[in-house]
Structure formats: C-alpha cells, structure tokens
Amino acid sequence: xxxxxxxxxxxxxxxxxxxxxxxxxxxxxxxxxxxxxxxxxxxxxxxxxxxxxxxxxxxxxxxxxxxxxxxxxxxxxxxxxxxxxxxxxxxxxxxxxxxxxxxxxxxxxxxxxxxxxxxxxxxxxxxxxxxxxxxxxxxxxxxxxxxxxxxxxxxxxxxxxxxxxxxxxxxxxxxxxxxxxxxxxxxxxxxxxxxxxxxxxxxxxxxxxxxxxxxxxxxxxxxxxxxxxxxxxxxxxxxxxxxxxxxxxxxxxxxxxxxxxxxxxxxxxxxxxxxxxxxxxxxxxxxxxxxxxxxxxxxxxxxxxxxxxxxxxxxxxxxxxxxxxxxxxxxxxxxxxxxxxxxxxxxxxxxxxxxxxxxxxxxxxxxxxxxx
Amino acid sequence: xxxxxxxxxxxxxxxxxxxxxxxxxxxxxxxxxxxxxxxxxxxxxxxxxxxxxxxxxxxxxxxxxxxxxxxxxxxxxxxxxxxxxxxxxxxxxxxxxxxxxxxxxxxxxxxxxxxxxxxxxxxxxxxxxxxxxxxxxxxxxxxxxxxxxxxxxxxxxxxxxxxxxxxxxxxxxxxxxxxxxxxxxxxxxxxxxxxxxxxxxxxxxxxxxxxxxxxxxxxxxxxxxxxxxxxxxxxxxxxxxxxxxxxxxxxxxxxxxxxxxxxxxxxxxxxxxxxxxxxxxxxxxxxxxxxxxxxxxxxxxxxxxxxxxxxxxxxxxxxxxxxxxxxxxxxxxxxxxxxxxxxxxxxxxxxxxxxxxxxxxxxxxxxxxxxx
Numbered sequence: 001x002x003x004x005x006x007x008x009x010x011x012x013x014x015x016x017x018x019x020x021x022x023x024x025x026x027x028x029x030x031x032x033x034x035x036x037x038x039x040x041x042x043x044x045x046x047x048x049x050x051x052x053x054x055x056x057x058x059x060x061x062x063x064x065x066x067x068x069x070x071x072x073x074x075x076x077x078x079x080x081x082x083x084x085x086x087x088x089x090x091x092x093x094x095x096x097x098x099x100x101x102x103x104x105x106x107x108x109x110x111x112x113x114x115x116x117x118x119x120x121x122x123x124x125x126x127x128x129x130x131x132x133x134x135x136x137x138x139x140x141x142x143x144x145x146x147x148x149x150x151x152x153x154x155x156x157x158x159x160x161x162x163x164x165x166x167x168x169x170x171x172x173x174x175x176x177x178x179x180x181x182x183x184x185x186x187x188x189x190x191x192x193x194x195x196x197x198x199x200x201x202x203x204x205x206x207x208x209x210x211x212x213x214x215x216x217x218x219x220x221x222x223x224x225x226x227x228x229x230x231x232x233x234x235x236x237x238x239x240x241x242x243x244x245x246x247x248x249x250x251x252x253x254x255x256x257x258x259x260x261x262x263x264x265x266x267x268x269x270x271x272x273x274x275x276x277x278x279x280x281x282x283x284x285x286x287x288x289x290x291x292x293x294x295x296x297x298x299x300x301x302x303x304x305x306x307x308x309x310x311x312x313x314x315x316x317x318x319x320x321x322x323x324x325x326x327x328x329x330x331x332x333x334x335x336x337x338x339x340x341x342x343x344x345x346x347x348x349x350x351x352x353x354x355x356x357x358x359x360x361x362x363x364x365x366x367x368x369x370x371x372x
Numbered sequence: 373x374x375x376x377x378x379x380x381x382x383x384x385x386x387x388x389x390x391x392x393x394x395x396x397x398x399x400x401x402x403x404x405x406x407x408x409x410x411x412x413x414x415x416x417x418x419x420x421x422x423x424x425x426x427x428x429x430x431x432x433x434x435x436x437x438x439x440x441x442x443x444x445x446x447x448x449x450x451x452x453x454x455x456x457x458x459x460x461x462x463x464x465x466x467x468x469x470x471x472x473x474x475x476x477x478x479x480x481x482x483x484x485x486x487x488x489x490x491x492x493x494x495x496x497x498x499x500x501x502x503x504x505x506x507x508x509x510x511x512x513x514x515x516x517x518x519x520x521x522x523x524x525x526x527x528x529x530x531x532x533x534x535x536x537x538x539x540x541x542x543x544x545x546x547x548x549x550x551x552x553x554x555x556x557x558x559x560x561x562x563x564x565x566x567x568x569x570x571x572x573x574x575x576x577x578x579x580x581x582x583x584x585x586x587x588x589x590x591x592x593x594x595x596x597x598x599x600x601x602x603x604x605x606x607x608x609x610x611x612x613x614x615x616x617x618x619x620x621x622x623x624x625x626x627x628x629x630x631x632x633x634x635x636x637x638x639x640x641x642x643x644x645x646x647x648x649x650x651x652x653x654x655x656x657x658x659x660x661x662x663x664x665x666x667x668x669x670x671x672x673x674x675x676x677x678x679x680x681x682x683x684x685x686x687x688x689x690x691x692x693x694x695x696x697x698x699x700x701x702x703x704x705x706x707x708x709x710x711x712x713x714x715x716x717x718x719x720x721x722x723x724x725x726x727x728x729x730x731x732x733x734x735x736x737x738x739x740x741x742x743x744x
Contacts, residue, residue: 041691045698070666070691078669078687086683294442297450311458315450319413319442326417329698 005210006143006183008242008263012352016235016261019351022242024090024142024183025082027057031242031263032347034249034340035060035092036271040069041085044271045329046337048087054306054334054341058090058142060266063135064099068118068125072138080140092266093141095132095174095187098150098215098247109149111166129173137180145213145246146174148187153221160191168203175207183210185244188233191216192225197233205238212237213244214262218253227256234261251280251343251367255360258347270340274332277321280339284367288332293318306338377582378515378555380614384724388607388633391723394614396462396514396555397454399429403614403635404719406621406712407432407464408643412441413457416643417701418709420459426678426706426713430462430514432638435507436471440490440497444510452512464638465513467504467546467559470522470587470619481521483538501545509552517585517618518546520559525593532563540575547579555582557616560605563588564597569605583614586634590620599628606633623652623715623739627732630719642712646704649693652711656739660704665690678710 006022008031013019021030036043036051039062043051051059061081066072075084081091097114100106104116104125113128132147148167151160171186178184186204190196204212214233217226230245234257237243242263248254249267257265270280277289281301288300299309300317308317308331320328343363350359378394380403385391393402408415408423411434415423423431433453438444447456453463469486472478476488476497485500504519520539523532543558550556558576562568576584586605589598602617606629609615614635620626621639629637642652649661653673660672671681672689680689680703692700715735722731 040695040697041688042695042697042699045702047699047702069695070687074667074687077667078685084685084688084691086688295446295449313450313456315442315446316413316456316458319456323412323414323441325412325414326698326701327414327419330417330419330702 005181006242008211008240010239014351014354014356015259017258017347017351017356018261018263019348020242020263024058025088027089029058029090030348032254032258032344032351033058033264034254034344035264035266036337036340037062037266037268038085038087039065039268041066041075041081043333043337045275045326045333046271048085050334051087051337052089054338056089056337056341058092059087061091061093061139061141062099063093063096063132063139064103064127066139067096067135068120072135076138076140080138082140090142091140092143093136093139093145094246095145095147096127096135097132097147100127101150109166111169113147114149129170130177133174133177133184137178137182141182143183143185143211144178145185146171146187146209148189148215150216150219151189151191153192153216153219153225155191157193157196160193160196164189164196164200164203168200171204171209172207175209185209185211185213185242187213187215187246188237189216190229192221192229194229194232197229198236201233201236209241211242211244211264213246215246217245218248218250218267223253226253227260230257230262231260237261249340251340252364254343255347255363258351259356259360270336271333274336275329277328277332279332280336282339282343282363282366284369288314288317288321290318300335304335304338304342306335308332308335308338377553378614380583380612382611386723386726386728387631389630389719389723389728390633390635391720392614392635396430397460399461401430401462402720404626404630404716404723405430405636406626406716407636407638408709408712409434409638409640410457410459411437411640413438413447413453415705415709417647417698417705418643420457422706423459423709424461426710428461428709428713430464431459433463433465433511433513434471435465435468435504435511436475436499438511439468439507440492444507448510448512452510454512462514463512464515465508465511465517466618467517467519468499468507469504469519472499473522481538483541485519486521501542502549505546505549505556509550509554513554515555515557515583516550517557518543518559518581520561520587522588522591523561523563525564525588525591525597527563529565529568532565532568536561536568536572536575540572543576543581544579547581557581557583557585557614559585559587559618560609561588562601564593564601566601566604569601570608573605573608577610581613583616583636584609585616585618587618589617590622590625590639595625598625599632602629602634603632609633621712623712624736626715627719627735630723631728631732642708643705646708647701649700649704650708651704652708654711654715654735654738656741660686660689661693662690672707676707676710676714678707680704680707680710
C-alpha cells in the first residue's frame with residue numbers, strides 16, 4: 001500500500017467551511033468527514049463490510065487499547081491493523097495519550113513521557129513520543145498522531161502553559177521518531193486559554209505535519225468554550241492541511257465546527273448511544289426504549305434510506321432493546337453510523353452549493369423541532 | 373401466505389435415514405434440517421439476511437418468550453412474527469410448555485393447563501392447550517406445536533404414566549382448538565420408559581397431526597437413553613409425516629438421530645456456544661479463547677467456505693472474544709450456523725447417495741480425531 005504523504009486538495013469554501021479531499025490507502029477521502037471509532041480493532045457491533053456499505057473509507061483505531069491487547073507487535077506480525085481486522089481502507093490512530101489520562105492510572109508525566117498502569121491488569125507502562133510512534137508504525141496506521149498531554153478543563157493556567165510547551169517538544173520528538181512515510185498530525189492543546197491555544201498552534205506549525213488536530217475539547221467543558229476555541233484556532237491552521245477536531249461527534253458540535261473550518265471528526269457517540277438505545281435522526285435524537293414505541297410500526301425515520309429503516313419497526317427495535325438482544329446493538333449502530341455519514345455528506349454538499357449557513361439553520365430547526 | 377397443510381415428500385431412504393422435503397411459507401424445506409432458534413424474535417447476534425445467506429429457510433420462535441415480551445397480541449397487530457422480525461421464510465413455534473417448566477416458576481399442573489409465574493416479572497400466568505394454540509396463531513406460526521408436559525429424567529414411572537395420558541388429551545384439545553390451517557405437530561413424551569414412549573406415540577398417531585415430534589430428550593439424561601428412545605420411536609412414527617427431535621443439536625446426536633429416521637432438529641447450541649467462544653468444525657469443536665490461537669493467522673477451518681473463515685484469523689477472533697466485543701458473538705455465531713447447515717446438507721447428500729453409514733463413520737472419525 002502506498003504510504004506517501006497525503007495531498008489535501010481544497011475543492012470549495014463557504015465562509016470558513018471547507019470541502020476537500022485527499023488520497024489514503026487507495027481511497028479518496030472526502031472532507032468534511034466523520035471517522036467511526038474502532039477501539040479494539042472493531043467498530044463496535046459492526047463489520048467492515050457494513051462500514052463499506054454505509055460508505056466509510058477512514059476509521060480510527062486506538063493505540064492505547066491495541067498496544068495493551070492483543071499487542072501492537074502481534075498485530076504487526078499478523079500483517080498490521082488493516083489485515084488483522086480485514087479493513088482495506090484508511091486507518092487513523094490516536095497516540096494513546098488520551099486513554100493514558102482517562103482510562104489508565106497515570107502515575108507521573110516527565111519530560112520523557114507518561115508513566116501509567118494498564119487498566120486491564122495494572123501492569124506498569126510508559127508511553128513516550130517515540131514509543132507512541134513505534135506502536136502506530138507497528139499497527140501500520142495511515143495517519144498517526146503525536147503524543148500529547150490532554151489537559152482537563154478547568155486547569156491552573158501556569159500548569160497548562162508548561163504542559164503545552166512539553167506537548168510542543170513531544171510533537172517534534174514524534175516527528176523525528178518516524179521510520180516510515182506514514183502521515184503524522186500535530187495536536188493543538190491549551191485547555192480553555194485563548195492565548196495558550198494560539199501559542200500551541202504556533203509551535204506546532206513550525207513543523208511540517210501532514211495535518212493539524214485540536215485536542216482537549218469535548219472533555220466536559222461548556223459548549224461555548226469549545227465553539228470559541230475552535231472558531232478561533234481552526235481558521236489559523238494551515239490552509240493546505242486537513243484540520244481534525246478530536247473526539248467530537250455531537251451532530252450540532254460537528255456542524256458548528258465545520259462552519260469554523262474543521263475537516264475531520266471522530267467520536268464513539270453513534271455506536272455507544274446505539275448500544276444504549278439512543279438513535280440519531282434529522283428530526284432529533286430519540287430513545288427507542290420509550291414505552292410510546294411499544295406498538296409503533298413506523299421505522300426510526302421514514303425519510304432514512306438505511307437498511308434498518310427500510311426493514312424494521314420502532315416496535316421491533318424497542319423489543320430487541322428491552323430483550324437485551326445483540327441485534328439491538330447491531331441495528332441501532334448501523335442506523336446511527338448511516339445518519340452520521342448522511343449528515344457529513346449533506347454538510348459537504350452545502351459547502352459546494354454555497355448554502356452552508358442555510359443548511360445549518362434548517363438542520364438545527366429540524367433537529368430541535370419535532371422530536372424530543 | 374399459503375397456510376395449507378404441508379405435504380411431506382420422501383425422496384430417498386438409506387436404512388432408516390430419510391431425505392425429503394415439504395413446502396412452507398413459499399419455501400421448499402429440505403430434510404433432514406436444522407432450525408436455528410430465534411427465542412426473542414431474533415436468532416441471537418444474527419440478522420435475517422445472514423440466515424438467508426447461509427441458506428436457512430425455517431427457524432424456531434419461542435411461544436413462551438414472545439407471549440411474555442412483547443406479547444403475542446402486539447405481534448399479531450404488527451402483522452405476525454414474520455413481519456415483526458422481517459423474516460419471510462418458515463417459522464416453527466414451540467408450545468411454550470418446555471419454558472414453563474424450565475424458566476418460569478411452575479405453580480401447578482391441572483387438567484386445564486400449566487399455572488406458572490413469568491420469569492421476567494413474576495406475574496401469574498396460565499398456559500392451556502387452547503391458549504398455546506391461540507398464542508401461536510397470533511404469532512402466525514407455520515408449524516405449531518401442541519402443549520405438552522416435558523418430563524424430567526429420572527422420574528417416577530407412575531407419575532410419568534399419568535402425565536403422558538394428560539399430554540395425549542392436551543394434544544387432542546390443541547388439535548381441536550385451531551382456528552387456522554397452520555400446521556400442528558404432536559409431541560411424544562414418556563421420559564426414559566420404552567413402554568410409555570410407545571404408548572404416547574400410539575395415542576398421538578390417532579390424531580391427524582401434520583408431523584410428530586419427540587420431546588423430553590436432551591434434558592440431562594445419558595446419551596444412551598436418547599439414542600435408545602429415538603431409535604425405538606422414530607421408525608414407528610408415520611412414514612409420510614416429518615419427524616422432529618426437539619431441542620437436540622449436538623452434531624453427533626443429530627447424525628445418530630438422522631440414522632434412526634429423524635428429519636428435523638432445533639437447538640441453541642450453535643449460537644450459545646458461539647457467544648462463549650465455542651466453534652464447531654468438521655475436525656471437531658474448538659475453543660477460540662485458548663492461548664495457542666494468540667498469533668494464529670489461520671482461519672477457524674481452512675476447509676470452511678463461510679465469510680468468517682475466508683476473512684478472519686483465529687488470532688483476530690480470539691482477540692475479539694478476549695475483548696468482549698459484540699463482533700465476536702456475531703462472527704462466531706455466523707460460522708457455527710454455517711457449519712450446522714453444511715453438516716445437515718452433507719447428511720442429506722449421503723442419504724441420496726446411499727452412503728450414510730460411511731458418511732457417519734468418516735464424520736465421527738474426523739470430529740473426534742485431530743482437534744480437541
């Protein structure tokens with residue numbers, strides 16, 4: 001597979017919103033794009049064939065999880081993550097940093113890296129900028145991410161200022177650690193501090209990364225903070241490189257962020273909510289567990305063209321959920337991933353048409369309108 | 373859908389083993405056949421499209437479960453079980469009796485019926501021969517089963533003798549309770565007593581059922597008991613009607629029973645074992661959780677043509693199982709259902725070829741040979 005650097009081509013602009021594409025792993029990847037999350041080398045409850053049927057060409061794999069189980073060296077010996085999970089399209093991997101901070105027991109952070117204990121067996125581990133790259137290269141990632149420190153919000157500003165400098169140094173070390181031509185993105189941090197965010201972005205842009213991400217948002221902060229940071233930082237990132245807002249996948253947040261110039265998203269929201277009976281539609285979210293769907297012969301959304309909406313009623317889906325059937329997670333996840341694909345496609349079309357503001361207004365009106 | 377009575381056609385015999393077919397719900401159903409179990413209106417972890425891809429045309433639905441949740445009347449108002457679960461092929465339903473005895477809290481059995489409490493909410497219920505038929509007619513079952521009392525083994529012979537007489541009276545009441553032309557099978561009981569089994573079969577054969585089942589086996593008794601009862605009773609059942617061994621699905625048991633003249637089987641074994649990492653192959657069963665598969669790049673069975681064996685390694689399947697991923701249950705269930713379909717097809721072919729004894733010898737040799 002060709003590992004040459006991605007060439008991002010801008011196709012259309014509408015305000016700060018952008019539509020573009022790049023090629024990766026033999027795939028044309030059109031932006032803005034949502035990437036389903038395949039934490040343990042599987043998008044939960046979904047097969048790779050189903051991802052292809054829906055139209056996904058780029059998914060996310062989790063470095064932290066795969067390093068711990070089954071181990072990136074085993075995956076490397078079995079031909080890399082693509083072969084391991086039978087996915088012959090694009091894979092972006094995170095650096096593992098976020099999970100070290102959120103899932104593992106973080107012992108300490110030094111200039112060298114992050115010392116932590118596995119959430120699986122408590123064993124002591126260290127993740128450095130160099131090892132994070134080595135793991136991602138073992139996985140055969142098409143787009144790797146630099147190791148960064150994901151800061152909580154709120155945080156003491158002095159600590160945040162020190163952290164973004166270290167994150168900046170780690171980014172350079174990550175860049176220099178590569179032994180392959182796999183793409184590498186830098187990550188802007190800085191918590192909720194405008195000046196630190198700008199400083200972090202400036203530091204990163206001194207290195208020739210293949211794309212730039214904004215990290216450390218959607219970590220529990222107020223929505224206004226996310227919108228302010230994204231709308232401030234995204235337009236300043238290099239015009240010619242993809243811009244990736246990490247961990248964000250709420251439909252409204254994505255539309256707002258696309259308006260600010262973000263090109264890429266990932267989130268567990270569509271699959272995690274699906275397993276909890278939460279369904280997305282253009283008429284707003286719905287919870288299939290509600291009693292009002294008990295005898296409801298309608299599909300989730302009559303206007304949806306997915307296999308689930310064409311074949312199954314709300315009453316059946318509610319029954320599967322109440323019966324704790326695996327098919328519930330399967331069908332709900334499929335529908336939600338279909339919705340996310342449609343949403344991003346519609347946003348892209350609106351950018352081409354120069355009608356993004358109208359699209360956004362209509363989307364928000366529909367989404368917050370009829371269903372609750 | 374045409375509800376006319378099934379016409380069983382015998383196509384070939386090899387000793388007592390039989391190959392035949394009947395038409396049901398627009399499908400040609402070829403025997404011997406294994407029917408996957410769709411307890412809660414879904415074969416666990418599997419879609420109806422996948423069942424069709426594997427080649428299944430007849431599945432089992434559980435009257436007890438569907439009566440309690442979502443309720444057979446709701447299913448009836450939504451168009452019947454076929455429409456509810458989007459399955460346009462054949463459905464056989466049990467009578468609910470077995471689950472009343474195994475899952476529910478049985479309060480008492482009278483001539484009227486079985487009084488029990490729901491395993492879901494403890495509510496008091498009664499299942500009579502008439503209500504069991506009404507429920508199955510609400511579900512729109514293609515093949516209904518009479519309400520019977522499933523006896524444990526061992527049991528006091530006097531109690532068993534009384535029970536089979538009541539089961540016989542219940543069978544006639546079930547037969548007379550029908551308001552549709554849906555097919556109805558009688559069920560032979562009698563625990564491990566040869567004379568009671570023969571007496572039960574004789575009683576049932578006085579009624580013009582569309583097929584005859586042997587119940588109350590595979591309930592924990594010694595294998596020799598099952599083989600003895602089946603080989604004694606099956607050949608005495610009407611030549612021109614299908615013979616169904618209820619709840620049996622162990623591959624070796626099925627092959628032995630086909631040899632005695634059984635045509636139909638159902639069991640949760642392929643799907644339940646799949647969820648526990650148990651895989652069936654012609655080289656014997658295997659447990660994918662074993663450490664020896666950690667870096668094993670081979671498929672479950674190199675000679676298997678299923679999508680799972682063509683696309684995924686044992687190492688990947690082990691990883692999914694160890695990671696408690698839903699995809700593990702999906703892929704394992706698919707493979708096992710594929711194996712069961714192949715096994716029954718091969719048995720059928722051997723009957724046509726007149727080589728069933730040789731087929732059985734080879735199957736047992738392979739199955740107990742190389743893998744453990």
